[in-house]
Amino acid sequence: xxxxxxxxxxxxEIESGGDAEAPERKGVVGRSPGQLAWARLRRDRTAMVSxxxxxxxxxxxxAAPLIQMVYGIGPREQFQHLLDGFGMxxxxxxxxxxxxxxxxxxxxxxDIFIRLIYGLxxxxxxxxxxxxxxxxxxxxLGTLAGYLGGWLDAVINWITDLxxxxxxxxxxxxxxxxxxxRFYGEREAVSPAFGVGVLIAVFAIFGWTSxxxxxxxxxxxxxxxEFVEAxxxxxxxxxxxxxxxxxxxxxxxxxxxxxxxxxxxITSEAALSFIGVGLSDETPSFGRMIYRSLDYLQTxxxxxxxxxxxxxxxxFAFNLFGDALRDALDPKSSR
Amino acid sequence: xxxxxIKRIFSATLTxxxxxxxxxxxxFALPRDPVTGMCPKNCNxxxxxxxxxxxxxxxxxxxxYAGYMKGIFTGRDLGSAQGGHCxxxxxxxxxxxxxxxxxxxxxxxxxxxxxxxxxxxxxLLLGVGLGMVSALRRGTWLDRLAIGFSLTGASLQLYFxxxxxxxxxxxxxxxxxxxxxxxxxxxxxxxxxxxVLAWVALAFLFSAIYAxxxxxQMLETLSEDxxxxxxxxxxxxxxxxxxxxLRAAITPVVTIAGLDVGGAxxxxxxxxxxxxxxxxxxxxxxxxxxxxxxxxxxxxxIAAVFVVLANMLxxxxxxxxxxxxxxx
Numbered sequence: 001x002x003x004x005x006x007x008x009x010x011x012x013e014i015e016s017g018g019d020a021e022a023p024e025r026k027g028v029v030g031r032s033p034g035q036l037a038w039a040r041l042r043r044d045r046t047a048m049v050s051x052x053x054x055x056x057x058x059x060x061x062x063a064a065p066l067i068q069m070v071y072g073i074g075p076r077e078q079f080q081h082l083l084d085g086f087g088m089x090x091x092x093x094x095x096x097x098x099x100x101x102x103x104x105x106x107x108x109x110x111d112i113f114i115r116l117i118y119g120l121x122x123x124x125x126x127x128x129x130x131x132x133x134x135x136x137x138x139x140x141l142g143t144l145a146g147y148l149g150g151w152l153d154a155v156i157n158w159i160t161d162l163x164x165x166x167x168x169x170x171x172x173x174x175x176x177x178x179x180x181x182r183f184y185g186e187r188e189a190v191s192p193a194f195g196v197g198v199l200i201a202v203f204a205i206f207g208w209t210s211x212x213x214x215x216x217x218x219x220x221x222x223x224x225x226e227f228v229e230a231x232x233x234x235x236x237x238x239x240x241x242x243x244x245x246x247x248x249x250x251x252x253x254x255x256x257x258x259x260x261x262x263x264x265x266i267t268s269e270a271a272l273s274f275i276g277v278g279l280s281d282e283t284p285s286f287g288r289m290i291y292r293s294l295d296y297l298q299t300x301x302x303x304x305x306x307x308x309x310x311x312x313x314x315x316f317a318f319n320l321f322g323d324a325l326r327d328a329l330d331p332k333s334s335r
Numbered sequence: 336x337x338x339x340x341i342k343r344i345f346s347a348t349l350t351x352x353x354x355x356x357x358x359x360x361x362x363f364a365l366p367r368d369p370v371t372g373m374c375p376k377n378c379n380x381x382x383x384x385x386x387x388x389x390x391x392x393x394x395x396x397x398x399x400y401a402g403y404m405k406g407i408f409t410g411r412d413l414g415s416a417q418g419g420h421c422x423x424x425x426x427x428x429x430x431x432x433x434x435x436x437x438x439x440x441x442x443x444x445x446x447x448x449x450x451x452x453x454x455x456x457x458x459l460l461l462g463v464g465l466g467m468v469s470a471l472r473r474g475t476w477l478d479r480l481a482i483g484f485s486l487t488g489a490s491l492q493l494y495f496x497x498x499x500x501x502x503x504x505x506x507x508x509x510x511x512x513x514x515x516x517x518x519x520x521x522x523x524x525x526x527x528x529x530x531v532l533a534w535v536a537l538a539f540l541f542s543a544i545y546a547x548x549x550x551x552q553m554l555e556t557l558s559e560d561x562x563x564x565x566x567x568x569x570x571x572x573x574x575x576x577x578x579x580x581l582r583a584a585i586t587p588v589v590t591i592a593g594l595d596v597g598g599a600x601x602x603x604x605x606x607x608x609x610x611x612x613x614x615x616x617x618x619x620x621x622x623x624x625x626x627x628x629x630x631x632x633x634x635x636x637i638a639a640v641f642v643v644l645a646n647m648l649x650x651x652x653x654x655x656x657x658x659x660x661x662x663x
Contacts, residue, residue: 158349158350161346161350161646162353162354162357164594164642164646165350165351165354165639165643165646166354166357166635166638167598167602167619167634167635167638167639167642169602169604169605170601170602170604170616170619170620170623170631170634171358171361171635173619173620173623174623174631174635175361177623263490267492270492271492271494271605274605274608275604275605275620290492290494290495290498291494291608294494294498294609297498297502297506298506301502304495304498308494308499311492311495312490312491312492312495315490315492316486319486319490320486323486
């Protein structure tokens with residue numbers, strides 16, 4: 001039996017403890033907080049709709065090569081013959097047609113639909129990777145600062161302040177080329193995977209502060225509770241205290257902050273690509289598309305429209321789902 | 336109070352010092368030769384060497400840093416190619432723009448201030464107001480409308496909103512001129528009409544976040560005992576909500592606002608890029624592209640100063656707003 005002090009779990013275990021009598025005692029069924037939250041989430045219509053949208057987006061992103069096969073057009077193929085003399089797509093709404101569902105890019109004449117699908121893939125991959133890494137850093141630093149306190153807390157707090165004081169966009173902008181130059185020569189072609197890696201690294205350096213703050217606050221609130229004291233009195237080591245006693249009690253806010261961090265990284269990735277760092281034009285990305293499209297704002301508004309709406313839908317679904325998750329995990333919260 | 340201030344100023348100074356050292360190391364000490372970026376294409380080795388000498392890049396790092404810092408506080412003498420003596424807030428000389436960096440900053444800083452300050456006033460009033468109203472009228476159509484607004488706004492991107500605004504008001508309806516900056520002292524009307532789209536775009540997105548936050552905070556505060564006590568002892572509703580509940584509900588909003596406004600003052604890169612206005616943010620981006628180290632260093636430092644100052648201000652505001660907070 002675990003020492004886990006989560007009341008719900010303990011209760012459930014006590015209730016399901018006497019297996020022999022269980023069939024007679026109908027009605028009262030023990031449920032863990034996780035099960036309760038899941039049940040609440042299932043009943044929430046917004047959560048289900050936004051969750052469904054997210055699953056759809058993820059499937060689209062994962063199946064990008066398959067979609068390319070079915071659709072028959074690659075993200076780097078150019079259709080110059082469908083552009084007029086000024087490089088503008090022929091036809092209505094930026095060249096929307098049965099072959100090119102969302103039209104073509106002015107200038108290069110690449111298909112917007114397949115580029116958006118691949119952009120989704122880039123965007124989701126970077127956002128999830130960055131969210132996992134920053135959550136890990138934030139959890140480790142936050143629990144250490146909150147639980148141990150003292151000078152370690154002061155130092156970690158100060159580093160957090162320092163990180164927040166650095167202008168993220170400018171530093172990221174300046175750091176990326178220097179990082180790239182460290183590994184590649186002045187004229188060498190940078191591989192797309194490396195660009196993605198650099199972007200994730202930049203997010204990891206700057207993105208962990210909010211999780212660390214959140215976790216630290218939660219741990220401080222838990223630190224003085226009896227169950228923590230009991231575990232400490234029984235001689236539990238640091239690792240056991242952090243991972244078996246404290247973390248299981250704060251996974252709910254961590255999960256919520258994770259689900260809200262993902263859309264933030266999607267937005268930041270687009271913003272960085274928008275100001276022209278990180279991803280080269282070869283890697284399809286929402287931010288690059290919107291940045292390029294601003295030049296054609298007057299002549300081809302449809303080009304701004306598709307990536308803009310796509311990224312809105314993605315972030316919107318994530319935000320709705322994050323809110324619903326918060327409601328489900330914390331019934332007291334009033335959003 | 337005095338003790339708190341001293342402690343706070345000390346830690347702020349330490350933070351700024353660390354930021355300056357980190358930026359310095361990041362840009363001056365990394366492998367990329369800082370000079371190549373600063374010299375136009377027809378660069379010969381002698382000129383490169385001269386620039387390197389003039390910038391003091393052959394000195395030890397510590398001496399370079401000390402010289403830079405000395406320049407900020409007391410001014411310093413630069414080579415004749417760099418405009419000779421450089422007065423007190425000396426941020427160095429840019430070979431890219433061929434002017435003292437402090438002159439560049441003096442030109443673009445008012446632009447960013449003109450974008451951020453009115454926008455911040457707008458988004459705080461709109462956001463907090465909307466949040467309060469929807470918390471007090473919870474469950475009504477007004478509340479639902481406000482929630483919809485804030486959810487939409489929180490998921491929209493500035494460049495997209497900006498593009499739509501530009502398309503509608505500038506290119507299609509032709510109600511507004513193409514965004515540009517004119518000094519408020521020259522022509523206040525032109526100042527406002529040139530920047531109003533940037534204000535609206537920023538305010539729309541930020542007020543959504545603030546409406547959400549302040550609604551949640553207000554709802555939480557309204558369920559607290561002291562609000563019920565105030566109502567029970569017969570205080571009028573506006574007084575309870577306006578004086579007692581609002582003060583307690585607004586503290587977290589102030590924290591976020593401090594970070595946001597401080598961050599935005601350091602350069603609104605995306606806004607400036609979208610609307611094509613040359614402020615601090617655009618200048619920083621251009622400097623990075625051109626490898627203009629003195630300008631990059633200056634913009635990063637200024638941005639950090641704003642964030643640190645805003646944080647300090649927030650701590651002081653706390654004590655003024657929430658009677659439960661004591662500064663120690």
